[in-house]
Amino acid sequence: MSRDQPSATGGRIARDRVADALRARIDSGDLRPGDSLPTQKALMDEFDVERGVVRKALDLLKREQLLADVGRGSPPTVAEPAAAREEAPPLTAGVELAERLDVAFQATHVTLDAFSLTTETLNQAISPTLMAIAAGRAAPRSVTCRLMVPSPDAHLALPLLVGDPDDPRPLKRLDRLVELHARAFAHTLQYLRERGRVKELSVEVRGVALTPTTKLYVLNGTEALTGFYEVVPNRVPAPAGDEHMDIYDVLGVDTSLFRHSSAHDARDRHEAAYVDSAKRWFESAWQKIAKPYPGIPPTL
Secondary structure, eight states: OOTTOOOHHHHHHHHHHHHHHHHHHHHHTSSOTTOBOOOHHHHHHHHTOOHHHHHHHHHHHHHTTOEESTTSSSOOEEOOHHHHHHHSOOOBHHHHHHHHHHHHTTSSEEEEEEEOSOSHHHHHHHHHHHHHHHTTSOOOSEEEEEEEEEOTTOOOSSSEETTBTTOSHHHHHHHHHHHHHHHHHHHHHHHHHHTTSOSEEEEEEEEESOOOSEEEEEETTTEEEEEEOEEEEEEEEOTTSSSEEEEEEEEOTTSBOEEEEOSTTOOSHHHHHHHHHHHHHHHHHHHHTOEEOTTOOOBO
16 A cells, blocks of 8 residues: 555545644634645644645545635645625525535534424435435544424414415425425435444434424534525415315525534624524524424434
């Protein structure tokens, strides 16, 4: 085995060790936007690793948007993503969430907390990331997911039948969709663990007696994505399947998601405080009023 070709498993461990150390220096402010990193030779000597490991660690940090000018012959610099992000318009939920999940799952230990009406948008957005894990392009050691959705026994404000808000059929339809998408999410991640792609996995679904007016995703404890559900008229199949219902529905896949960070790219203290507040709200609801969702046992 050559100096630049470590084994796959050992290479990932070494890569993560280098990346974690550099990421910590960026998050702490020891390396600030615009600062140059040490040369590859200096990093090889500091961490006692091969050049290939250093290159992979730098590529990983570039995918996380922490570094710029990687691979241009000179040491990369710490990126300044906040300025670029301020100029860019917010993306739709499916697109923005997919991009941020791809970055989040490059971490060694991944955490995902989600509160939404269903997990349909999450299921769609995570598909490219799960394919990358299956193909070995991402290799988190552990994944911990907590999904909070409306309880099946809760009387929600939406969805409701146009002209008859007491008709129970729209809520019964919603309950089936919630369970369907939550089960699909848990089963997909379970498959990755069975294939040996994820060593440690925890997926838990809890129900809460709240009508979601916004959706929230907290990734790795350092960024929060939020979007507003819009109330729209919708024609959907009735539970019996032989007719349709006109309902007021809440659709979120095409709404805009707004990202806040408490990591190195936080624009100001208010943005970091927003992330901390979102984490505290989720934790308080999860621990105090959310209950295990019937029929979906935790995947541990």
